[in-house]
Amino acid sequence: MRRYLRVLVLCLGCGFCSLLYALNQLSVSLEEEETGGGGKLKAAAASWPTVSGRVDGKGARSVGPKNHPGWSTRYRLMKTQSSETMHLAVVACGERLEETVTMIKSAIIFSIQPLQFHIFAEDHLHRGFKNILNGWKFLQTFNYTIYPITFPTENAAEWKKLFKPCASQRLFLPLILKEVDSLLYVDTDILFLRPVDDIWSLLKKFNSTQIAAMAPEHEEPRIGWYNRFARHPYYGKTGINSGVMLMNMTRMRRKYFKNDMTTARLQWGEILMPLLKKYKLNITWGDQDLLNIMFFHNPESLFVFPCHWNYRPDHCIYGSNCREAEEEGIFILHGNRGVYHDDKQPVFRAIYEALRNCSFGDDKVHSLLYPLELELLKTVHTYCGKIHKIFTKQLTKSIRDSYNRPTKES
The missing domain is CATH 1.20.1480 (hypothetical protein mp506/mpn330, domain 1)
Structure with missing residues (x-):
């Protein structure tokens, strides 16, 4: 009798397990029908980066994947390519609206992955940027945020006088865009003849100590400016040009920089003002000169890319x-x-x-x-x-x- 009871209990147990398995499979099947991909959409939404969008003077808002204007197109893009959003920053002052818009257009035309533009501009340019860029919404491949020009309050006047009225804004991007991991900064007079994706991919070539990438100021020392005229330290044989600057800003914020002002190493936010005070009478090209000084003392932190990533008239005139x-x-x-x-x-x-x-x-x-x-x-x-x-x-x-x-x- 006991033997029959054991067999009966065993059969009931097997039947119960089979029932649980069948119910689980039914649940998965229903979920796939609802989402069209067995939860893949949820996974994609979870990994989509949150970006900031400025809306008609009402401040910044968080834009998640489902209410993002480019969500449907970007999700289709994600299924065949990397979902990484490329962040690009530019600083525009004076009469640089048309030039900046042309740069942005050249970036959009050929790029594959979605773009997030961070536009730092004088107040009188904001409406012009909005009018033009909002007219490109049908593309659904980019987003943008417009920021005012801002400097540290206690030294704002000194930074504004450096080289051009707002050129030194780029030095503060790691401190302003605290939520951005990596960024490509470009001057307004840049034109992309290849997808932004190509230079963005150089971030993966950084070694463990490198935090930024730039091109040499000159290839030919006989016509170089830094090696002939500079009155301050500069990187390498001919210096570096900061018109195209690829940055791992997470590393930049964390790094402690060697310097010639103190034996203690200083972080990015600590080193800028002391550098300006020490060298302001010796620098000609403003923020670019300060970057040259920083990477002279920290050469291991710079990835140098070739001149065709930053081709200027000096390369052919x-x-x-x-x-x-x-x-x-x-x-x-x-x-x-x-x-x-x-x-x-x-x-x-x-x-x-x-x-x-x-x-x-x-x-x-x-x-x-x-x-x-x-x-x-x-x-x-x-x-x-x-x-x-x-x-x-x-x-x-x-x-x-x-x-x-x-x-x-x-």
Whole structure:
């Protein structure tokens, strides 16, 4: 009798376990039908970064994935590519609205992953940025926040006088954008000829000590400014140019910097003002000079990328001296010296005007590339014009890649 009871209990136990398993499978099946992916949507939503959006003067608000204007498109993008949002910052003052908008357009046109723009601008420029960027909402591939120009209260006047009225704002980005881990800072006169994704990927190449990446100020020491005229320490043989600066800001905020003012190492927020007080009579290029001094004392903290990531007139006006651009083309164009707005370097101006005038819906081959190539043929009388093909090599590749890339809707 006991044997039969044991068999009965065993059978009942097996039956109960089978029932639990069946109920569990039914629950999973119902969840998949509701979400279309077995909880994948919930996982994607949980990993989506929260961004800040400024709304018509009403302050900042948190924008989560479901109420984000680009949510549906961005989720489709996530299914085939990385969901990482790339953060890009720019500081605009004076009459730099059009130039900054053209830079932003060049970043949007070719980039793959979503972009978050942090725009620091004088108050009179805010309405202009909103009017233009809100008209691009249909793209659903970017978001932006506009900030006022702000400096530490006790030393605001000194920072405003440094080089240009708001140029030194970039030094305080790690302290202002406390929730941003990594950031690409660019000057207003930057044009992207390759996707922002390409330079963003360099963050993964940083070693354990590197916190930022910049290009050399010069490739040829005979025409270098720092090695001939600087009255302060500078990085490497020819200094560094800060017009394109990739930053791991989490590391920047944590690091203690060696310096020549005290035996104690100082953090980012502690070192800026003492540096300015010590060197303000010796610096010419403002915040860029302060960065050179900092990385002179902390060279292990800098990742140096090649000149085709920050190609300037100095790379061609005296003859070509950027080997990487000669081999691969220009990735990022930097139109300093005001060359987008005068006739001194017509190659730079032609590319700026081509990108300024193009529309997002245009056929980029026929409306952008072909007319630009014809325009560049008129510039061969200049040193930069003689090598005009390096200016369109990567642009051509970017346009071709954008047509071959699966659409975000697919």
